[in-house]
Every structure is written in structure tokens, then in C-alpha cells.
Amino acid sequence: MMNADMNAEPMRRTILTAANLTKAYKSGERELTVLKDVTFEIEEGSSCAVVGPSGSGKTTLLGLCAGLDRASSGTVSLVGEDLSPLSEEELAELRNRYVGFVFQSFQLIPTLTAIENVMVPAELRGETRVHRRAKELLEKVGLSDRLHHYPTQLSGGEQQRVALARAFVNKPRILFADEPTGNLDAETSDTVEKLLFDLNHESGTTLVLVTHNLELAEKTDRIISLRGGMVVSDRLTESRSLVSQ
Amino acid sequence: MNWGWILQMAWRDSRHSRRRLILYMSSIVMGVAALVSVRSFSDNLLHSVEQQAKILLGADLAIRSNSPFDPEDEAFLQSIGGIQARQVSFSSMALFPTQQATRLVQVRALRGEFPFYGEFETEPASAARDFQSGKLALVDNILMLQYGVEVGDPIKIGNVTFEIKGRLLQIPGESVAFSEFAPRIYIPETFVEETGLVQLGSRVRFHAFFKLPVDFDADKLVEATDEERERLELSADTVSERKERFERQLNNLDRFLSLVGFIALVLGGIGVASSIHLYIRQRMETVAVLRCVGARPYASFAIYLVQAGLMGILGALGGALIGIGIQRLIPLILGNLIPLEIEQAVSWGAVGQGVLVGLGTALLFALIPLLPVRRISPLLTLRSDYENATGGKRDLLVIVAFGLVGLALLGFSLAYSSRWQVGLGFFVGLVVTLGLLTALAKVTMVITRRYFPSGWQYVWRQGLANLYRPHNQTVVLMLAVGLGAFFILTLYLTQVSLLDEVSSFGEEGRPNLIFFDIQTPQKDELRQIVDSMDMEVLQEVPIVTMRLASVKGIGVDELREDESYGGRRWALRREYRCTYRDELWDSETLLEGTFAGRNDEQIAEVSLEQGIAEDLDVKIGDSLTFDILGIPLEARVGSIRAVEWRNFQTNFFIVFPTGFLEEAPQFHVFVSRADTPEKSAALQRAAIQRFPNVSAVDLSLVIDTIDSILEKLTFVIRFMALFSIITGFVVLTGAIVSGRYQRMKECILLRTLGASRPQIRRILLIEYLFLGIFASITGIVLSLVASWAIVYFVFDAVFIPEFMAVVVVLGAVVFLTIAIGMSNSRGLLEHPPLEVLRAED
Ligand SMILES: Nc1ncnc2c1ncn2[C@@H]1O[C@H](COP(=O)(O)OP(=O)(O)O)[C@@H](O)[C@H]1O
């Protein structure tokens, strides 16, 4: 039934494929299987939420998909590349080129100012004139007066907005967000959510969003639910259904 | 790799931590300073030698004989030409009639304009030349000060009384430092005869000094006349030989001091590794984020390597600068050991070498905590389980880095040792000492934790617990500070024990006064003098001087050329002062064979001390032929014995049985005891006035001499050790500063929980108190063991664990630790918590 839905649009290109992903951790003698046989594809330009109760393996899945970790078995292919044979170096380059990140705990570099944080991914590529682009992005997230502040001098919401600007500075093809509003209060969450979706639409980036907030999940095109490391449902949301009709 | 970005990141990332980074790297400052100052000083000294080489000898050529120059010798000397001077030198007692004091001195009777290069420095200055014009003498200043003698006072040498014409301040080419052991007195050569001291059998050296034309090649002459001189038994010394010898000695000194200074550098390296480790720990999330957004593993590693490298360069340059400054102090430290005027210039070679070695050490040690940066996983951004953050498997490169550190230490030790055995020994000693200190530190921590009474007040338990916080550097701090305590205390305890050993020679009833150079006809009368003053001759020992003619049937000349000879060449050439008696002394233990007190065979069965038997490579039954003033004497090794050199008495390498040497030319030694210094002085005076050729040494003179040697030695070592001690406290400061944030969070938490400021201050104080106690205990325990081992095994003496010294070291270390710790915690309590948290990174 779900497959039927996906097959309805054969024109779209796939940007992320997970095939039979399994992740197990060894703790002493015992082996703890955190992800079991997870398979899905995500189309370029779409947005997708991964939901599930705490401990169900969402973050683990995200880490595997983004090439931050390696699966025990199964394959991930991102932007047409199979990740498993790639070295750490190659993975790093791939992330830099195609992937953006937003984290629950913001993860700004404490020793850099807001604008420097935003510039890092672009500078890593060897680009030199990134100051203007970074400044524009920070203006877009409403922080034009905070360019030279250090993370400790910013509130949580402000930090996450800087992180958003950083995530988009390289015009990524796919953005991974792990509970981006998990550490924020309701009001700030709204602002950050809105910015996230706005930037996403504007740049046509694929979005993979991990959350346990169902309300937020409903704003994406598709929801994959995990429980105990297995996919228990995979459905299109109303917003997606509306668009495709 | 994108170096532009790496440099930029390194720069930006360091913005808030530069002061801290510099502090980390300043751990190597003192080590570099030590190396630069020592090397720069010796470079300067070598330069001075180059320029003042002739002053070392005072002449272009010196020719020496052990017997007076006979007509044939004279003919040879005259054939060389140039301007000549003569000197007769010997040891003798000097008597100061005004002060009623006697003292063993080195007499040099001079004729001619010697020194030809450089000048005697005297007071008054004119005395240097005038003293040869009458019965006048130049007397070592130190000796004059010791006995309160003034210019114009009389001094009696042998049968002649001289008037002191001037104080001798400096003799070119000789260091003043040694004048305490054998104070020098110059007299005109004309009066040697009259003193009556130069007789057959007494040890006298005869010198001819030459000033030769500028284009004269003295070395060539020496080489060309080799055979003739051998026949005449004349040895020669030229400026270039003297210079070479001096350079060799200097080189040894330079290497020794460098090695001691190097310890500071190694300690600094350990400090660098430990603080970089903490620093990286605080940077893990940053690295994870960078990896997430696409930085490659080696790029993130390079960022911190660049930071460490730049700081290392700053540290090394700072050290070089300080070293250049300290270099000026070294001549003062070495006191008057150096017989030359040294000009002070910056030696760029020394600076370069010091900076390179310093930077290399810092980087190698920094690599150990830096390498794991490569392996920090980007996954850390998603979850913060630090334990798995750098990959579980063993990092081969870290092991390689450890290996490199080890190799570098070994390489340095070898490069700075004259022999590879010494280098290896130093390396092993260093590693073992550091290893033992670390082990002791760990044991101390474990034991304290286990047995600390849980009933103690909260602040005490908290202060102690602070030392066990996760990722604490307590062990490294104990090592850094403990090493200083170890150094100081070991030096001191060894010195004290050795001195005490020597002093104990003079205990009740044991001999403390020795008369030597007594001629056979003088024996009985001298014994009467001793008896008449209510003292007794405890031992009478005959001494016969001889040389070796052959060993195991092979002539010594031949043996010296023989590559396969397993003994030492100097042992073949030396003069042996032997005795004969019919039994062994208490201080001697028979190891092999039997000692025949008397044997009537043709061949004497002699007893050899075990060391000299080894040096001569002979065993029981091997034959030896001696030469006593031209008369051969056949002997055989009959026994080998151990000698305890622990008594104030004469000891011998070779003891003959009775029945062989009774008729040989000989002199005698009396061993006696005086219960008070006054009695000792009176007896010496009486003996010397009756027999001016007899010399006396009393124990207090020996003790003073040894004291003075030890004092000079330990002072120099202590000075070099100072670099390590300062490094220890720099490492301590670095660690306390980098633990500041952690400590602050704890303080804030405690304050939130309702602790008062005095309580928090007390907790901090107690933390440093424990740290200081731990560190000093570690150092003290190891130093007690080490100095015991040195005293017992090396010097074969009794170890004195002086309690007061231990207490003083303990107190000083604890005090300094608390002072540094508390002064660093000052700001912690003054500001509101939030403000503090935000301002620091
Ligand atoms: N390094 C690890 N070692 C062992 N177990 C782990 C490790 N990382 C995560 N887990 C376990 O995997 C499960 C899934 O974790 P996670 O993916 O973080 O869940 P979610 O993000 O859905 O809350 C949890 O039970 C967690 O305890």
C-alpha cells in the first residue's frame, strides 16, 4: 500500500537510499541490535520526518545516513554514492559538498564568532569570499546584529539560528536535523521551525528531520516511524498529499 | 590539504586560549634555557681558549723530568734554544713561624721569566717579578687568608725562611679553585738546594719552559725528538696538546651539564603532553563539528599541531633568550674552576641548537595527546559518550609517537655522553627515575584514597576528592613537583652522608694524623718526639717506590703496543708505592690465594688489590717484574684482596711479604692520633721543625678538602637542577590554570548548594595541601632510596637520612604548591557565578 504511493511518482530522483540497514553495539559479551533491517528511499527535494519514542534508534539511523557512522550490515547510498567503501577522508568531503546538519544541542564552535561559525563549511572548501554570503544568511535568520558574538554570548534560539545559517551556507543537497527544537522553549521553537522550512523550500534542499514531536513531523511530506530499531510505518502526510494532488 | 584554512582555524581557535597555550609551552622554557646557556658558555670558552691558548701553558713548550736535569739532559735542552725558564716543584710542609702553623703546600721554585704568556696576578703587583731577587716567596692568597698571614711575614720551607713578598691571586692557565687542596708557593730556584728538601726518593718534578720564535713548530720538535726524549726520560707538553686536553675536559663538562639540563626539558615535555591532553579534551566537540561539516581527519589534527608548533617555537625562543641571560651567570657558578678570561658573546649555534631541541621535544611530546584528534568521530555531535569518541582500537601512531619520544631521549643521551655506556646509563636512569616516581605517585594516591578516614570533616574529604576528579593531572603534577624535591634532597643527603663518613674516620681512638716522607734514619727520633708529646705511633708503614718492568713475562713497553692486551695501559706506566709486612690488616680481606707473610724463595709472592689486578689483567700465579731504581725484582701474584678504603690510613695496591724490600731505598709513614686540634698542630710543628722534609696531613685538612670539592660539585649540579625545579612549578601552574574552569564550576555548584566562601577557600587550600604532600612524599621516598643506593653502592659508606632536611623539603614543596595554587584561584570567588562561566572558555 505504501509502496504504491511512492511508485505514483516515478519521475523524482532518489537522493538517499537505505537498504537492509542493521546496527548492533557490542557491550561486553552481549550484542545490542539498535537498528534492524531498515530499508527506505528518499526523493530529492522532499522532506521526511523520522519519528519514534526515545531510544528507538532515530539518531542512530541519522548518523548512518549522513555517513557519520558505519552500519553493521546493509548499505547507505547518498547522492548516488555507496558510502560503505568510502574512507573517512572521502566521507568528509562528501559531507562538506552535499550535506548540512542541524543538531539538538546546536554544536556551534565555542571559540568562533557567529559569522565565523557560519563560514566554516565554505572555507573548508577553500572558498575565500564567503563573508557576504554568511552575512546574508545571518540576516535572513534575523541575527544581523550578532555577527561577532561568541556562542556563549547568544541564547539557545539564537545559537540554533546561527546553526541553521551554517547548515545552508554550502547550499547542501540534503539537510539532516536531529531534534532541532528539542532544547528550545515553545516560542523559540516556532521561529526556528519556520526558518528551517523557509530556507528548505527556498533552496530546494532535501530535509531529513528526526523528532519525537508529531506536530512538527506532520509539516513534512513523509513520516517514517521507528520502534525498537525497526520501521513500523512509513506514510505520506497530509501536506504531501495536498501538494501531489 | 588546505593549509590556508588550517592556519586560519588554528589562529581563530586559539584566540581565547593563547595565554594558556603559552603557559603550557613555557614548560620547555627552562629546559631550553639550560641547554642554550651551557652550550653558549662553552662555545665562548672554546673561543677564549683559541685566543689565549698559550696562557694555558704559559710557554710554547714545557719539558718535564722526574729527576734533576743531568748534563746530557741539559745539552738536549740547550739544543732547542729560545728563551728558557726552570722550575722545580714538590710537596712540602710550610711553616708560618709568626702564626705557629704548618700546612702541606705545593712548592714551585722558579728561575727565569716564566710565565712567558699571561702573568702572575699578585698583590702588590710588582711582587710577581721581584720575588726572584732574594729570599722571597709568593704565597697563595687563600692560604694567607686561612692562616691570617700578611705580606712581609716569614714562611719557612725546609731549612730556609723566606719573606712573603706578595699574595698570589691568579696563575695563568690554572684555576684558583684547586689551590685549596694544594696551596701554591713560589720561591726562587736558587734556594732549592738550601731547603734540603730535594733528595733521592722524594717526589720532585723538574720543568724547563721555553719561549720559542714565532715560526718555531714545537709540536714538530716534540715528535722529532721522541726517541731521544724517551731515552732521557723527558716528557714534553706543547700549547696544542694542553689546549686539546683542556678542550676535552671542557667538552666533558659541557656534556655533563647539558645532560642535567636536559632533565628539565624532558620534564617540560611531560608537562606539555599532559596539558595538551586536557586542552584537546576540551576541544573534542569542536573537532567533531568540524568533522561533521567536512573537515578531514588529518586537517583537524593539523589545526592543533599548528597551535602546538607555534607555541613551541615561542617557548623555545623564550628559553633561548633566558639562556643567553643565564649564560652570564655560569662563570660565577663554576666559580674559579676556569683558568681563563671568558668573553661573553651570544653563540648563535647554541641558540639554534637549543631552539631545535626544545621545539622537537615539545612537538614529540605533544604528538602523543594530539594524534587521537585524527580519530575523533563526527558522531560525537549526535551523542556525547566521550569514551568511545576516539575509536576503540589501539592507535598504532600513538605507539609510534611514544617510541619516537623514547628514541629521541636515547639519542640525546648518547649524543651528550662521552661514552655510549654513560649515555645508555643516563637514559636508563632517567626513564627508571621517572617511572618510579610515577609508580610511587600512583601508589600514594591509591593508598590515600583507600585508607583516608571517612570520619573527617567534609572540607577535608572534598579537598582530597578534588584530586581524584575525572581526567585529573594529579600524577603528572606529583611527578613534576616530586622530581624537584627528589633532586635537591638526593644531592643534599648524599653530600651529608659522605661528609659524615669522612668525619667518622676521626672517632675516638682512630688515627687522624699521618706523617709521611720520613727517612729511615729519622724514624727513631720522630717516634721519640711523638712519645714525648703523650701520643703514640699507631702504625709504622714502609713505602718503596717502583715501576713495572714486565707482566706475565712480557716487557711493559711491548705490552703497551700489544692490541690483544686486556688490561689498562696506564696501569703499566704508573709508579707503584708498595709496602711490605707479614700480615694483612683488618681493613683488608683475602679474596683469592694466600698471603705469605714471609717467603724465602727467590720470587716474592705479592698480594694485589682486586681493582688493580683487573686493570693489569693478571691472575694468581702470574709473574710480575718490578724495577726499583734500576734493580729488577721478580714477583708472582700470590693473592688478591679487597681493601676497605674507609680508614684514615695509607692503603696499597700491592703488598709484598717481608724479606725482599728491607734493603731497598724507602721512606716511612707514621699513623698517629691527636685528641685535639691544638695537640695535632703542636705535634706537626715539633716534627716539621726537627725534620723539615717530613710532611703531615691531618684528618681535618682532608675533611675540609672533601667538603670543598663536594660543595663545588653539588653547587654546580644544584644550579642545573634548578632548571628542573622551576620547570616543575611551571608545569604545576599550567595544570592549575587549565583546571581552573573545572574548579570554577565546582565552586559555583558548591556555592549554589550553600557553601560559604571561607569553606570553599578551605577546600581549595586542602586540595593543594594534599597535592604538595603527595608530591613531596613521592620525591622524598625515591630520594631516600636513591641517595641510600648511591652512598651505599657507589661510595660504600653509611647513609644518613637527615631528618631535618626531609622536613625542610616537605615544608618548602607544600608551601610553594599551596602558594601557586591559591594565587591562581584568587578570581574564582570574587565574581558572580554566571559572569565567570561566560567569560571563560
Ligand atoms: N555507543 C553505543 N553503545 C551501545 N548502545 C548504544 C550506543 N549508542 C546508542 N546506543 C543505544 O541505541 C539505542 C538507540 O539510540 P538512539 O539512536 O540514540 O535513539 P533515539 O535517538 O531514537 O532516542 C538506545 O537504546 C541506546 O542506548
Ligand SMILES: [Mg+2]
Ligand atoms: Mg536521539
